[in-house]
Amino acid sequence: MHRAPHLMSGLALATLLAARPAPAAELRDLYFGEALYHAYQGQYFEALERLDAELAQHRRLDEPQLDALHYHVGQAEFSVGDFELSYRMHHRAGRAIRAVLEGNVDEIVRNEAAFRLARIHFQKGQMDNALEALERIDGKVPDAIRDEIEFLRANVYMALGRPADAADVLKGLQGAKGLSAFAAYNLAIAELQAGRSKEALQQLDKAGQSKGADRASTAIADKSNMVLGRLMLESADFERAQRSFDHVRLEGPYSNQALLSAGWAYASARNYERALVPWNLLIQRDATDSAVQEAKLALPYAYAQLSVYGRAALLYDQALNSFGEELGKVDASIRSIREGKFLQALVREEIKQDKEWVVRLRALPDAPETYYLTTLMASHDFQTALQNYLDMEDLRKKLSTWQSSFDAFEDIISLRRANYEPLLPAIDAQFRELDSQIRLRMEQRDNLDRRLQAILTAPRPDLLATADERIAQERLRKLELALASVNGPGASELHQRLRRLKGVIGWKLYTEYPERLTQAHKHLRALNEDIAVMQARYDAFVRTRQAAMHSYAGYDLAINRLRTRVREALEQVNTLTARQGELIETVAIDELKKRGERLETYQTQARYAVADSYDRATKTQGAGGGGGR
């Protein structure tokens, strides 16, 4: 209960400086919205996969301004960098943000990009680059990050060994929303490192009195009081040291250290009786804590100083037993880690739901005593290594699933091939026949259209003759030819009749011409509608035919290439997972060994002290005839 927040407080600033997906403005692009959906749930791989694809497609467009992503493209470019940063891909994140920075963007956007780039460099420990990026910020900056920029600048100055510059910046951040506790504490440290002890102590006092509502702020206030107390202790101002330790909350992450140090403040002032109070309280707490372990030695030491040797001997004895038990736990933990139990426990699903769950691994059977590892596990290096291990494990699962999906794809493809291939030759033959007929009809229609267009400017009534009239005209023409050589009686009458009949047809054609022309255009429009239906069916057939073909043809190369890439990536992931896991185990074992060595030292000291106390108790008893308290 006393340790879990410690893990959080160590990360408090990292969280503060971490990238956050920006809230979605009125959304107009579904795929961007989908990427945000994954990012908001911490699924950065999926978010990146979608957003990368969407941005790549957007960049390929001839007219990107017509694409829905156009409305969010600036935010999307930033989000890619954010997601990459959250997915711990600093290299790519840096590239993505640098691209925004170097693009043709507004001053406000450029400044935000510079801040984000600086933040990446800071997290990678590249302080000169971080400062260079911060110095590019000029002009308007978004209100939401104004204080964060200055806070980052101060931290960069601190890391570059320029505490006086950091202090100047931090002075302007006192009371900044969400940062005040951090700024107050960091200002004190900056003053201290700049050699201005008086200002540092005043600032630590101030920071220690701040009453933040959140857990991180109260932890920082406790930390300020701890530093102030230790400084006072070092300068032998035991009373002020005591007051500072008293301000540390009894349930906070520093409470054990505060109780231990409070005891030392009294002991240093030779007030051993008062030192018993915090140390007696402390030894009741979790025996894995280093402060508790030290208190187990300090408490009998105080009794011994008070000449209560019997009690001291008893407590040294209890400490000896406790150290023995703890050493047993440390050894068992090392064994458990070597057997791979630590890594097995780390990859359990619970860790994704609850970041503090890793501290509670001890509840699992055979899992190592993780309370011995909390300081190590709170460190940035360990967290990075652990996250990388978990990410590799996640990638391994993804790649394994993908690997098995290739067989399923090939099954689908072969089933489709077996279905379509026997059908397609007959269908294609039939289609070719229909296609030639369709082309012929289309030519006829085009011809009609051309003729109708032509007679609009040069009327040709003969072209609108009906079939009967054409036949009649043809017969009249033949009769006219036959009568040409007839000169007998009645011939003139026949010629007369022939002219009259031609006249009748000609009369009809000329008088009905406007009406016939209108009709012809109506018919052409009706024909066009039929042709449109036919064309749609034709297109649908061609599409379906292509879809049938595309449903099984042309995948072999892509699948084989992907299969190879997945296999190679899986090999790499497995190698990296093993190396990363081994490293995690090594640092955990090293840490446990260190704790074990310290316990052994305590054990040796307790062993000598217990003997000495018994001797003194016996002597006191002999001298006083019943003393030894």
Add this chain to the structure above:
Amino acid sequence: MSHAIRSFLLSILLCVCVAPVPAQDANREQMKGLDEQVQEVKSDVLSIGAELSQLEEKLLYPSNTHVAVFVALAQGETFRLDAVQVHIDGQLATHYIYSFKELEALQKGSVQRLYTGNIATGQHQIEVSLSGKLENGKDYSRTERFAFSKGVGPKLIGVTLAGPDSGKPAIDLGEWH
């Protein structure tokens, strides 16, 4: 003993709150090297994932039959969405139950791809049902039917859900391109 421990404590406490707990230098270098390699592998796998998604979409959901249903909450909605059910042409397409994290993501304004499937070109009907709880603890459920047309290209249907006091339709259908 006390001096050694006091020195140890002081060195820890004087660290600025951003300073990491030091690991062994050799281990740290190794961690750094591994971190670089992990970043490269992630980049590779992301590119494989993108290519695979394209292949999968082409193979399983070709554009001429592709239909996708996306769900969003209306801006500022606070009702607790428990589940959404979608029927297309009378057939159950999906029935989705929301976790707290998913609901929170929707409330922040993101969009969930709820369903991807295949349908023929032409006219279709979609029925969307939602069930949840209002802030006052009352159950809230609605069902709406909409007609839509599937053309040659992929069909993206955006469903926006709203509570009863928002003044907006409980289930609204939008078309996206």
